[in-house]
Amino acid sequence: MTPCLSGVVVRMGAALGGLGLLSGLAASASAESSIPTPTDKEVTDSIVPLDLRIAAIDLRIKPLETTATDGAEQVLTLNSDILFSFDKATISAAAKRKMGELVQALPQKAKVTVGGHTDSLGTPARNLILSQARATTVGAAITAARPDLVISIKGFGEARPVASNGTAAKDDPEGRAKNRRVEIRFAS
DSSP states (O other): OOOHHHHHHHHHHHHHHHTTSSHHHHHHHHHHSSOOOOOHHHHHHHOOOOOHHHHHHHHHOOOSEEEEEETTEEEEEEEHHHHSOTTOOOOOHHHHHHHHHHTTTSOTTOEEEEEEEOOSSSOHHHHHHHHHHHHHHHHHHHHHHOTTSEEEEEEOTTSSOSSOOBOSSSBOHHHHHHHSEEEEEEEO
8 A cells, every 4th residue: 555645745746747847856756666657637636626615714714803093092902702702701821922912012101091892782781890801801911911001991891882783673793793892002
């Protein structure tokens, strides 16, 4: 039985040789071993068409953070769905390190405001408490990484949406996801 890795090298070499690339690799691989070089038809038949579903998945991947300018402030928005479990305000050690990396470029003693936001699901009182707790968690991670920064923390609950939460007649899950966020603001 032919080892799998050798077959891959020969197939890749032959395929690239058919394109006019690395033909020497394919020739030397087949000369040095008893593995036959595949025919052009075998190479063509082994090509797998691009799965367009993968491209669609890539479009749905949400980054941890986005940046924008709001007047004289830079706004770093953290995606709460990635940072926090449902109805929780704790984050992983990796997320803490990432937040530390995000604020390394800030000037010494910069004034930073951390604001927590939720969607409209749940009671306004619970959303206010959750947004405050999440902002506090992010503020603590920033302070651990950069104790020189002057941090202020505020929970806004559902009071400052950036997208629609939907209506009683029609939910807007994508809008609600945008509203669940933590914003880090600092002077630019």
